[in-house]
Every structure is written in structure tokens, then in C-alpha cells.
């Protein structure tokens with residue numbers, strides 16, 4: 001899992017990959033040594049730094065290799081049609097600068113060797129806008145002109161190694177591939193060599209994905225490294241993709257934890273993308289009675305609740321309370337003390353299940369999927385090509401929005417004023433409605449500016465096409481960002497939804513206007529240095545106050561910053577951070593290379609598995625309690641976090657503390673419950689349970705430390 005790190009496996013293979021059979025003439029020669037036939041291993045050694053050998057494009061290991069596409073459609077788990085962007089904007093953190101420019105401008109691309117372009121965001125070429133050569137849209141398996149690399153390895157032949165870290169020792173259930181010694185050209189090394197190639201550490205070939213069972217012999221299994229390629233079988237504990245603990249054994253006392261110097265925390269990623277080979281999460285419907293829960297602490301039924309008294313009662317593994325088993329849920333116990341139906345009921349044998357929520361879990365009908373796009377059309381945005389890039393990206397992703405009558409869209413543009421568009425079908429052309437007051441904003445004709453997607457698809461396309469020309473002579477440099485966001489919020493306040501903002505300049509007018517703080521720091525250098533950290537904090541509480549109101553009405557805001565100048569990201573980012581959204585940062589924005597990346601990011605944003613109007617709570621066994629939550633959310637009461645939007649890339653850190661002593665040899669459980677609405681309007685509760693052994697031994701703590709998770713937690717807290 002890892003905080004906000006996009007999944008390690010490659011982009012999902014589309015039909016192009018799976019429908020491309022290998023040329024008949026290129027059957028592998030099975031008689032030759034496994035690596036001798038592999039051009040990828042031999043060719044680059046003399047022509048490219050060794051880094052390229054192991055850093056080959058992920059597409060080499062997907063689709064064409066045994067096992068078929070890496071992302072086959074799997075059961076009832078939402079599978080995204082597209083892959084995560086190669087450089088995902090980090091939630092809450094200043095995201096990575098776009099990497100395409102440096103790649104395109106670097107001689108590395110022209111260098112012979114395996115293609116070095118990032119994984120293709122989509123297998124189909126970008127429509128409409130022709131992608132820059134060698135970047136997005138081109139399948140990664142396609143050889144570049146002049147490239148000497150022969151055809152790809154065939155099924156059965158060796159795969160190029162990957163950069164995954166090597167576990168310090170092979171795990172018991174891990175298959176190790178023995179690599180025969182070979183020289184520069186793949187031929188066996190002569191006996192006179194002083195270096196034993198067998199002793200040289202090598203990356204593990206991707207074929208040896210770790211098969212990981214979460215529990216074995218009724219004991220928790222320590223998870224594989226977060227960066228390794230692993231396939232999980234949920235045998236009672238949740239997959240580490242959904243929840244990982246910084247230590248896989250829980251210290252019995254707070255003192256022991258303090259002595260260890262380590263932090264006790266969970267990283268929770270409730271909607272994480274599963275590996276395609278993993279079993280989908282089972283959906284359990286208890287009908288009108290809803291999921292069985294402890295009547296005292298409200299923990300959800302899970303494999304660690306102990307049924308007693310012939311199954312008539314059960315003991316909660318969180319608070320120890322004994323409950324009566326609901327009559328309809330009764331089942332006799334077998335000789336092992338487990339319920340006879342335990343293996344047939346996902347909630348009694350799986351660490352992660354999803355319950356269908358009853359009316360009790362709804363304060364209103366599940367909300368529709370609402371997408372409101374807000375585009376900067378100020379002079380700078382128009383002239384840098386940012387407006388055109390945003391319009392083109394939106395136009396292309398419209399077809400990727402969830403189908404159905406419940407999908408609604410709206411659009412507005414802004415400079416120093418705000419312009420809404422009436423998208424009702426009855427009108428021949430989109431009608432512009434201007435809101436000039438940027439101090440006290442309102443939304444005109446609320447019912448006409450957010451309409452069903454099926455009703456306005458054509459109008460929307462026409463409008464997006466014409467916006468860049470409509471404003472091409474715009475001389476307004478001012479930007480009323482805060483007012484525009486507030487007005488867009490008012491337009492979708494009654495339902496909630498996603499607000500996607502494209503911003504190019506410093507918000508300079510209206511509510512929430514900002515100033516060039518960076519320059520202020522420079523005019524007085526000594527003061528600037530002293531106060532430097534303040535530049536990382538929001539300038540005031542205006543945007544935070546607005547954002548809390550957005551969260552209350554289930555509006556999740558993502559901001560795409562396409563800029564060539566300073567615009568106080570620290571202040572602006574408060575809005576996505578509070579509403580479960582995300583900042584995307586394209587600086588300095590380039591009209592040549594960034595539009596493709598913007599489109600890719602936007603497409604992943606709307607197509608990745610996600611939910612709306614979510615509430616999350618983590619429960620712990622007696623003796624441990626949640627200290628705090630860290631991540632992009634809004635918190636109104638201490639125990640719950642509100643997430644107007646939640647998606648597969650969002651991770652929340654949960655720091656823990658002792659409030660009592662735990663018993664050596666017992667287990668301590670953690671349960672994350674995420675109540676959310678799917679994009680198709682179903683209300684669900686995703687319940688993830690992890691039960692770990694308690695220990696009094698300091699050495700056990702160090703042995704079971706999860707360094708990836710600990711490091712990710714440090715970063716989360718630093719933000």
C-alpha cells in the first residue's frame with residue numbers, strides 16, 4: 001500500500017494488448033538458455049546505463065506475458081478502464097512537477113535501449129488532440145523509430161527484471177527463480193571469472209509475485225514489503241493494501257512502545273486497487289436488519305468475534321461485550337468451536353467485506369454523481385493555452401463519466417466575474433449568465449446550470465469547444481477564484497458532488513483573494529527567513545471556513561493548477577485538503593507537453609474507483625485507542641472523519657495510543673468502517689479488519705517493524 005503511491009503494477013492492458021497475438025515466426029527457442037533469447041537483457045548492457053535494464057517500461061510485463069492482461073475484469077469490484085497516471089498528484093502535498101518535459105527534452109529518449117517513456121495512461125490513443133511524439137497515447141510496447149530492440153520476449157521466456165526492492169530473505173511461500181550465470185551477451189560466463197555472478201544481488205523477476213496469505217494456522221502473517229509485487233489471499237485479516245500497521249505485533253504497554261522509539265499507527269486505504277489476480281471483495285446483504293454489530297461498541301461482525309453457547313451468543317473482539325446472536329443469524333458450532341457456516345459467510349472468514357447499507361445509514365437518499373467544472377478564462381489562462389487544455393480535457397472525459405440518469409454536470413468560467421451556462425436542451429445555444437458580484441456571490445437559475453448529462457451532452461461539447469475562442473481577446477487579468485468556487489458550490493449544494501477547478505493565476509479579487517506572499521518575504525530577507533515556514537501555511541482562515549461548509553454539503557473539490565507564476569498553493573490547497581480532494585500542479589505550465597498529462601490526470605480522477613458522501617471510523621480493541629487521523633478530510637467529531645470524496649488513491653493515517661495494558665499472547669484488532677455512496681448511488685459499508693498478536697518482547701517489535709509504513713507515516717505527519 002504506501003501512502004498515495006500509485007500501484008506498482010503497470011497500467012491496465014486494454015483491448016490492444018490482449019488482442020495482439022505474437023507474430024507466428026517469433027516463437028521462443030525453448031532449447032536455449034532462458035536469458036540468451038531475451039534481447040532486453042543483453043542489448044542494453046553495452047549501450048545504456050544499467051538503470052535502463054531494470055527500469056524497462058511496465059508494459060513489457062503486462063499483457064504479452066503468461067497470465068494475460070494484468071487487469072482482467074474482476075467480479076463486482078469496480079475496475080477502472082484506465083491506469084493511474086505515471087506521476088500522480090499527491091493528495092494534500094505539493095505534487096510532483098510534470099515529468100514529461102524533462103523526458104522529452106532529454107537525450108535519453110533517443111538513446112538506444114528499451115523505450116524509456118512512462119507507462120501509457122491508456123491503451124487507446126488520445127482522441128482529438130494528437131499526443132506529443134513519444135509520450136502519452138503511444139503504447140509503450142511500440143518500438144521507437146530507429147530502435148534496434150528486437151521483438152518482445154515471448155510467453156515462456158524470461159521477463160526483464162523490475163526495480164522492486166529485494167526482500168531481505170525469500171518468504172516461505174515465495175517462488176525464487178534461479179538465474180543461470182551469464183556474461184555480457186548472455187553466454188555462460190567462463191570459469192576463470194573471479195566474480196561469482198551467483199553472488200551478485202539481482203532484482204527479482206516480476207514473475208515471482210509473492211503469494212501472500214493474511215493468516216496462516218490462525219496466526220497473522222506479517223505483510224510483504226509495500227513496494228513488492230504481491231497477490232493477497234484474504235484468510236481472515238484484511239489485505240495490507242487496505243490497512244497496514246507500522247508494527248505487525250502490538251506492544252503490550254505504552255512504555256514498551258516508547259522504549260522501541262517507533263510509532264504505532266495504521267495506514268488505511270479503504271478503496272485501494274486490488275491486484276487483478278485477487279479475489280474481489282464480497283458484498284454481503286443482511287436485508288432489512290442490516291449488518292450484525294456489537295450492541296455496545298458498534299463494531300461490525302468479523303472473523304474474530306467468538307460465538308459461544310451453541311452459537312446463541314457472541315463475544316465482541318473489540319470491547320469484550322457478549323451479545324445475543326440475532327435469531328435469523330443463528331448457526332450451530334462445529335467441533336472446532338467455529339460456526340459451521342463460517343467458511344461460507346464472507347463476514348466470518350474474510351478481513352474485508354462490503355455490507356449493503358440499510359435506511360438506518362442514510363440521512364437522505366444516496367446522492368447522484370454530480371460533476372461541476374470551473375474554468376479560469378482570465379487573460380493569462382487564455383494566453384498560456386491553459387483554458388484550451390482544460391476545455392479539451394473535459395470534453396474528452398465527458399464520455400467517461402458514469403452512465404445513467406443520475407449523472408449530472410455543470411460548467412462555469414471565471415475571470416474577475418463568474419459566468420454560468422444554461423445547458424437545458426430547449427435552448428439552441430448555451431446561454432451565458434454572468435454573476436458580477438464577487439463579494440457576495442449567488443447562483444442564477446440553479447436548476448438550469450446543473451443538468452442531467454444525457455440531456456446536455458451536445459451542448460456541453462459545443463460549449464467546451466467555443467470557450468477558448470469566446471474569451472480569446474479577454475484582457476481581464478484579475479481572478480475571482482474564491483468567489484467562483486463559492487458560486488459553483490452553491491450550484492451543487494443541494495446534492496453535493498465533485499467540483500473540478502482549473503486555475504492559472506493568483507486569485508486577486510473577490511472573497512478569498514490572495515497576495516504575492518513570496519515577494520513579501522523577499523523584500524525583507526531576515527524577516528523572510530524567520531517567517532519562511534509561514535509560506536507553507538494558508539494565509540488566513542477564509543478558504544478553510546469555506547471548505548468546511550463545502551464538506552458539510554458533500555462537495556469534494558479538486559484543483560488543477562496550470563500556471564506559469566506563483567499563486568499561493570499553500571492557501572488554495574486548504575480547499576481540496578478539507579474536502580477529500582486533491583491538488584494537481586503543472587508548473588511551469590507548457591501548452592506543448594502538459595495538455596496530455598492534464599487529460600490523463602483528469603480521466604483517472606473521474607474513472608478511478610471512488611465514492612461520495614463518506615464517513616470513516618477506526619475502532620480498536622480495548623487497551624488501544626485512536627489518537628488522531630491525518631489526511632485529506634474534514635473532522636467534525638473526534639471519532640469520525642468526513643470524506644465528501646474518497647477514491648482508491650487516498651490514504652488516511654491513524655495514529656494510535658495505549659489506554660491500558662494488553663495481554664501477552666492475546667490479539668489486538670483494528671477495524672475500519674467506511675460508509676459511502678458508490679458512483680451509481682448505492683450506499684455501502686466497507687469493513688476492513690486486522691487482528692495482530694500482542695507482545696511483551698522488544699525484539700519482537702523490531703522484528704515485525706514495517707519500515708515502508710513507518711516512513712509513509714512520517715511523511716503524512718509532516719504535511
Ligand SMILES: [Zn+2]
Pocket residue numbers: 294295296297298299316317318319320321
Ligand atoms: Zn463491542
